Amino acid sequence: MSLLERYIFRRALTFSLGSLGSLVLIVWIVQALQRVDIVRSSASAAGNMFWIATMLIPNLLAGVVPFAVVIGAVQALNSLNADSERAVIAASGARNSVVIRPIVALGLSGAALILVISHLIGPMAQGAFFNGLRAVNADAITLFLTPGRFEEIQDKFVVGVGDVRGSTISNLFISDQRDPTTDLAYFAKEAQIAERDDDSYLLLRDGQVHRRTVADGAISVIQFQTYAFDLATLRPEGDGDWIRNSERSTLDLLRADATDKSVQNNPSAFAKELTQRFSDWLYPLAFALWALVVAGRPRTNRQGAGPAMALGLSGALGLKALSFVVLALIDHDTSYQILAYLLPLASIASSAVFLWADVDVAGSRLLTGLGDGLRWIGQLFRRDPAHSGAR
Template identity: 60%
Template sequence: MTLLERYLFKRAITYAAASLASLVLIVWIVQALSRIDIVKTSASAAGNIFWIALMLLPDLAAGVVPFAILIGAIQALNSLNTDSERPVIAASGASQWVIAKPIVALGLIGGLIILFIAHVIGPASASAFQNGLRSINADTITLFLQPGRFERVQPGLVVSIGAARGSTVESLVIADSRDEATDLTYFAREAQILEQDQQSLLLLYDGQLHRRNKSDGGISVIEFQTYAFDLAELRPTARGDWIRASERSTFALIWPDPNDALSQSRPAVLTEELTDRMTNWLYALAFALWAVVIAGQPRTNRQGTGPAMALGLAGGLGLKAVGFVTLSLIEESFIWVLVTYALPLSAIILNAVLIGRDFNLSRWSLFEKFTNASYRIGAAIGRWGPFRQSAQGTAGR
């Protein structure tokens, strides 16, 4: 890299790192607080909650890395215009790719980080997270539930036991109202916690399942000799899918065991997980190039930096949202796998073409309309009562 490229790269990676730390912290706190209710369930959970929440970090980081790169790159490019450095660079005859190279390098670094997390750290952390939940729920059922009392172990999930002897439970009742359409109630004369394939399972023996349809109130009763539950979420595992696709290695996703229950019953789930791991890193590069398209051209200070950031985030969120939709449709048809790959690749190609043609978005009529609308909205908010009173109070002091 030249001196100028190193200067811009240092700025961009600094802003991106700060954005990444902020985004991960915010999302992690939200995710951790959504599971804080398990601390109230058992004493051992209080010691494990930090470890379990920590296992969320790799996947959260991989999800927000593209947005951190987008924000950091736009901030770095905006600062060049704010300090009047970008017009000087343009006047010296430097091409748009002089600005784009360090941003693309940042996108490639982010993509490599996402690949490493997706294929190495992510499956291990997902498995550790689910096993932590299984351990807590197993302790809750066998050690901390009081016989004869109905305890809410999760929102919409109530459990009661008659007695507990080690890993064996007598007279187990599970009332599950988490489904919006159906209430499920399980009665078992006996239940036992077993380790199978390195996973903790709750096996119910000699019982009944009462299923009530919430729409019409209809009730059906099913008797069973054995019923298996995944202790991570206390959900049935009739299809043998307690080892989730997110917990499997990439090798196991590409070449699944032909005797594996999940690969036999729902092979599209494995394809969806593999496609997600293979395409996530492309968004980091696509967002980096999009940042150059949005904020890479010289601008005057009067044009401001807010519209570039707003439009950049809008474009990134829109592309990622469409990617989530196509990913969720893979179970319906294999064609959506190709669409999921095509989305970030087409964005990369389109942005590269725009940069190569020295496309100036600020001269585009739609961008001008968007900028004018942003300023009008900002002015309207400034004239709104609380903000106006605050401004007047500050001026009075």
């Protein structure tokens, strides 16, 4: 890159890193606060909370990097116009590629980061996160529950024990009202914390499950010899796999054995996870090109920045929302996998066409008219009521 291109890249990268830090911090705090209830009964578990919540950061990064790219790129391009630098670049006869290349480089940097997180760091962090939850819940049950008392381990998840001897529990009661449609109550004469593949599980023996439907009050009773909970979320074994697909490496997903029960029971979950990992990296590049479309043209100070940031973010949010819909559809039909790749590729292609044709999207008549209309409405509200009444 030339000196000017490096200058633009550094400026866009600085804005993107600032946006990335802010977005990750906000989302991380929200996610961490949602899990505070799992450590209320344990002082030692509370000490592990920071480590557990830290394991959320890689996946949070992968989710917000595309938006940090579009925010940083639009801010950098708007600042170039505000300082008249973009107009000087155009007036000097420099090609548009002088501005395009550093922004594309920013998008490719974001894409590379997402690839590393999706295929290397993310699965390991997810495994560490759920293992941390398992350890916390195992400690809360075996060390900190008082025999004869009921403790709320999670919101609307209450556990009571008759006696605890090491990892063996007698006379266990569990009330699970986390599902707003169904109330569950588990009774077991004996339970034990067991290890499987370095993970911790709560195995219930010789008991009953009482299931009550909230809507009509209907109750069903199921007798069981053994019942298992994953201590990462205290979720019954029948509700999902022991190892989540997000914890599996990409190589494990690609080499999944067709005879594996988890593959046979839910093959679309494997297809969905792989599709997400192999398509997410396209979005930073798509958003970088979209930022160039809405904010890359030279403008004078009189013209102002226009609706570039609003248009950039709305387009990015719209595209990402469509990607979530497509991923949800893959749960029902794996043929939608191709659509998950076509969405970002179509965005990249259309943005490239707009840039090649030098289309002024932000200055189009539709958006200009909409902006004028909003300004007119704003002026109506700002008028002096007394003056308006006098007229």
